[in-house]
Amino acid sequence: MFLEIKDLSVKIENKNILDKLNLNIDKGEVHAIMGPNGCGKSTLANVLAGKEDYEILNGSINFKDNDLFDLNIEERAQEGMFLAFQYPVEIPGVNITPFLHSAINSKRKRMNEEEIDNLSFAKLLKSKASDLGINIDMLKRSVNTGFSGGEKKRYEILQMSILNPDLAILDETDSGLDIDALKIVTEGVNKLKTKDNSFLIITHYQKLLDYIKPDYVHVMVNGSIVRSGGSEIAAEIEKDGFQKFQQ
Amino acid sequence: MNSDTLNTLDTYSKNKYKYGFVTEIDNEKPKKGLNEDTIKFISSKKNEPEWMLEWRLKAYSKWKKMKEPKWANLSFPEIDYQDIYYYSAPKGFEKKPKDLSEVDPKLIETYNKLGIPLEEQKVLAGVAVDVVFDSVSVATTYKGELEKLGIIFCSIGEAIQKHPDLIKKYLGSVIPPGDHAFSALNSAVFTDGSFVYIPEGVKCPMELSTYFRINAENTGQFERTLIIADKGSYVSYLEGCTAPKRDDNQLHAANVELIALEDAEIKYSTVQNWYPGDEDGKGGIYNFVTKRGLCAGKNSKISWTQVETGSAITWKYPSCILKGDNSIGEFYSVAITNNFQQADTGTKMTHIGKNTKSKIISKGISLGKSQNTYRGEVSFLKKADKARNYTQCDSLLVGNQCGAHTVPYIESKNNTAVIEHEASTSKINEDQLYYCRQRGLSHEEAVSLIVNGFCKQVLQELPMEFAVEAQKLVSISLEGSVG
Ligand SMILES: Nc1ncnc2c1ncn2[C@@H]1O[C@H](COP(=O)(O)OP(=O)(O)OP(=O)(O)O)[C@@H](O)[C@H]1O
Ligand SMILES: [Mg+2]
Numbered sequence: 001m002f003l004e005i006k007d008l009s010v011k012i013e014n015k016n017i018l019d020k021l022n023l024n025i026d027k028g029e030v031h032a033i034m035g036p037n038g039c040g041k042s043t044l045a046n047v048l049a050g051k052e053d054y055e056i057l058n059g060s061i062n063f064k065d066n067d068l069f070d071l072n073i074e075e076r077a078q079e080g081m082f083l084a085f086q087y088p089v090e091i092p093g094v095n096i097t098p099f100l101h102s103a104i105n106s107k108r109k110r111m112n113e114e115e116i117d118n119l120s121f122a123k124l125l126k127s128k129a130s131d132l133g134i135n136i137d138m139l140k141r142s143v144n145t146g147f148s149g150g151e152k153k154r155y156e157i158l159q160m161s162i163l164n165p166d167l168a169i170l171d172e173t174d175s176g177l178d179i180d181a182l183k184i185v186t187e188g189v190n191k192l193k194t195k196d197n198s199f200l201i202i203t204h205y206q207k208l209l210d211y212i213k214p215d216y217v218h219v220m221v222n223g224s225i226v227r228s229g230g231s232e233i234a235a236e237i238e239k240d241g242f243q244k245f246q247q
Numbered sequence: 248m249n250s251d252t253l254n255t256l257d258t259y260s261k262n263k264y265k266y267g268f269v270t271e272i273d274n275e276k277p278k279k280g281l282n283e284d285t286i287k288f289i290s291s292k293k294n295e296p297e298w299m300l301e302w303r304l305k306a307y308s309k310w311k312k313m314k315e316p317k318w319a320n321l322s323f324p325e326i327d328y329q330d331i332y333y334y335s336a337p338k339g340f341e342k343k344p345k346d347l348s349e350v351d352p353k354l355i356e357t358y359n360k361l362g363i364p365l366e367e368q369k370v371l372a373g374v375a376v377d378v379v380f381d382s383v384s385v386a387t388t389y390k391g392e393l394e395k396l397g398i399i400f401c402s403i404g405e406a407i408q409k410h411p412d413l414i415k416k417y418l419g420s421v422i423p424p425g426d427h428a429f430s431a432l433n434s435a436v437f438t439d440g441s442f443v444y445i446p447e448g449v450k451c452p453m454e455l456s457t458y459f460r461i462n463a464e465n466t467g468q469f470e471r472t473l474i475i476a477d478k479g480s481y482v483s484y485l486e487g488c489t490a491p492k493r494d495d496n497q498l499h500a501a502n503v504e505l506i507a508l509e510d511a512e513i514k515y516s517t518v519q520n521w522y523p524g525d526e527d528g529k530g531g532i533y534n535f536v537t538k539r540g541l542c543a544g545k546n547s548k549i550s551w552t553q554v555e556t557g558s559a560i561t562w563k564y565p566s567c568i569l570k571g572d573n574s575i576g577e578f579y580s581v582a583i584t585n586n587f588q589q590a591d592t593g594t595k596m597t598h599i600g601k602n603t604k605s606k607i608i609s610k611g612i613s614l615g616k617s618q619n620t621y622r623g624e625v626s627f628l629k630k631a632d633k634a635r636n637y638t639q640c641d642s643l644l645v646g647n648q649c650g651a652h653t654v655p656y657i658e659s660k661n662n663t664a665v666i667e668h669e670a671s672t673s674k675i676n677e678d679q680l681y682y683c684r685q686r687g688l689s690h691e692e693a694v695s696l697i698v699n700g701f702c703k704q705v706l707q708e709l710p711m712e713f714a715v716e717a718q719k720l721v722s723i724s725l726e727g728s729v730g
Contacts, residue, residue, distance in 0.1 A: 049685050077687040085685075089678045093700025102696070103686040110687075142700065143682075159686065 002027045002198055003167060008059035010047055017043045019223035028195040032209055033202050035220035036242045041202045042086055045171045049083040050076045078110040080166030084156035084173050091143040099143055100162055128161050133184050149176035157185050161192055169200045174208040186211035206238040219245050280329040286435055293404050306424035306434030313428040319562055319591035320620040320652055326498060333436045399444040400455055403471050406442035413444060417475055421504040421541045429535045433502040437471035445480040454710050456485040470501040476511035483514040485713055500535045509544030516709050518717050520557040526586050531559025538565035542574035550577040552708045554717045556724040559588060566595035569603035576605040579705040583724050584617030593622040598631035607638040610702050613649035620652040627664040635665045642672040643701050695722040
């Protein structure tokens, strides 16, 4: 199994958030998670990425034959885990180009691959940016600083396509995108998709799943997965809300 | 190699011969301690005219009656002035390492990180290298070009010999020897430093840097630098040492004076990376520097940019006296303190003329158990109509055992003056660190990126090449403090 989450329980500041959560993702699969506000979706994403604020009460996570808890944040990233944040943070004064260049090289270093030089990287970045309809001028600005909500989301996808992860977690990347941007971004995701990488997509809207076809849809309520199935679940939720899953 | 270069190499070798190692007097070991004989010894070593010796002795007699200024937020043991060497001939001659294998590997590691070529590493580490071809030839090419323009760029010692009129007129005119104890001390015992004169209307076509000179001559612990920009001229000067210099000496008290006449502009950039002491706070340089610029003429401008990462103690306030109407003073500063370092640094802007403007951008970063203080004084005198100041002071704390302090003084005797002041103190943002690490950067890399971003406003004021090195330096000085 590529990613295996077993009986995961997590708390933060005396509040239990995840409750015996189970989820398996195999190579080449696209999974979607839907669930009401505050049910723990972003928490799951952050626990996977290794954010240090959480207390793991129970359970295990296995990723690419590693015990995930043995790896710190950057090691997980270098192993191919990518999180497109729900709320990307602004980093004033830090330009995207050197930032991503260091990022890609630290990953390559871990994989014992040759580092990519300045020029090739600049070319790569430019071409990926133009694929995603991102203006070259945006590449001169500081990371996320002063960006609109939608621009930040696009920037996340740009970073994802540069880093080419094995497991990409998209936390509400569709929120805040206008319809054209949604098309461009989902195209970007579809282009990146191969039989060797996997996606975990957190969303509130069925719309996104029209563009990116998920293999599985999971419903998360109160910190656990209460139902799993195909695209039809998304339609159910769209129609009736989460009420009936909440018993 | 052209013949010009060969000539210089030749004189260079002869100079070394002359100053270092053969004549009786040069082999004489300098004695510790400060008294009139020490000063006479220095003056005679440097072959100085009588008036210069008198100038020094006068400063010395002032110093004897003075006490060190104690208002800074610094604590250090009493300095024993009798336990210091005031003249060191070619530095550490006997102790000079024979090759790089005798140099502290930590230092070499730092050089490598800075990307300094091997030959230069040897020079910087004080390894006995006879001639450094590259630097010397570079220096020579430049010297020829500068001479054509009438620019004087030489050591202060040489200037005392060759340009006594300029020295008599300007030395001590901005920082009087009796200003405070450290300026008096420096005036009495200074041994080296640079002299620059840019003639009327000349824009100096290249950055002048002590770096070349340091390769050729050894700079003492009491440097004295004097830069004069005549009417309508321009010069950009880079101080020092972008590479760490290790030094056994404990006390550095440099004086730098700048004079900008009408319509002239001086840009002075420093990257200071003296030995900061070890992780436990042992050793390191006490750096007491007086830097002051006089905007003497109308529409003149003086701009200080500093990146301070070294020294156990930094006491330094590059200042501008804005005397000419419409003159402009600027101060851009990054000060990073780590481990047990203490920095008390800032600036003083004195508005005398009409429509004078000053701008202060200060970025302090504290790590480990260090203390970092910004101290600034902006004053507007009676005649400074419509003068303006903008001050922005930002402090960044990494960890919770360090301290950041901001001490701004403002004094105005003219009610048309406009003052804007912004200040912030923040901890390094955990969400930013998380974001960077999620992209695969190590904790250390992430801190370094964020800190460099925080300093950007200042770093971008540095000349291009210098800025790149400064960035690397910022990263290096953060090392070992996080995680
Ligand atoms: N640092 C924290 N301290 C206390 N409570 C927290 C903290 N972080 C998250 N929580 C709580 O944990 C719960 C789950 O939050 P989470 O962000 O995972 O929800 P979500 O499913 O992503 O919601 P949304 O759809 O609104 O994005 C919420 O009730 C939230 O208030
Ligand atoms: Mg969320």
